[in-house]
Amino acid sequence: MxxxxxxxxxLNMLGIREQNIYGPMKLEDIHAQMKAFAEQNNHxxxxxxxxxxxxIVDRIQECLGDADGIIINPAAYTHTSIAIRDAIAAVKIPTLEVHLSNIYQREExxxxxxxAPVCAGQITGMGPYGYHLAMVGMNQMLTEIKMMKEHQAKMQAAQAQAQA
Incomplete structure (x- = not known):
């Protein structure tokens, strides 16, 4: 998956910008941790x-038919972008929103x-660990979807066999 x-x-400026808010970890380091988790879980x-x-809108749209799940930190566009919101809603792919800082403790x-209303969930204020939580959550969602599809296929096969 x-x-x-x-x-x-x-977010390309992580580790440089406002470390008191976003911490010292660089984006590459966060991605390395996410990649390790993905590899451990065969994703x-x-x-x-x-x-x-x-x-960003283009990349979300490109996920249609190509990705099973999206983890997104829209950053400042979280609060302004109807276009990103509409793209997430349009592709209908399980999506988790992540924010390093607690956006509800910051400026109004x-x-x-x-x-957030078109995402399956939102993780906010956990720093880089929020991305790990998103990976755990996405892994669980994708596993549940896979199991549900397998169950539906078994039910359809049983119905077809009963009708034959």
């Missing part, structure tokens, strides 16, 4: 970061997430 991790604006993982809203304008 494939998980795509999409990182929004300024393919792909990383994408952009400071441009349209590129950060308290509203436009993207």
């Amino acid at each position: 494939k998980i795509v991790v999409i990182q929004g604006p300024n 393919e993982i792909e990383f994408f970061q952009s400071n441009l809203e349209g590129e 304008f950060r308290h509203k997430s436009l993207t």
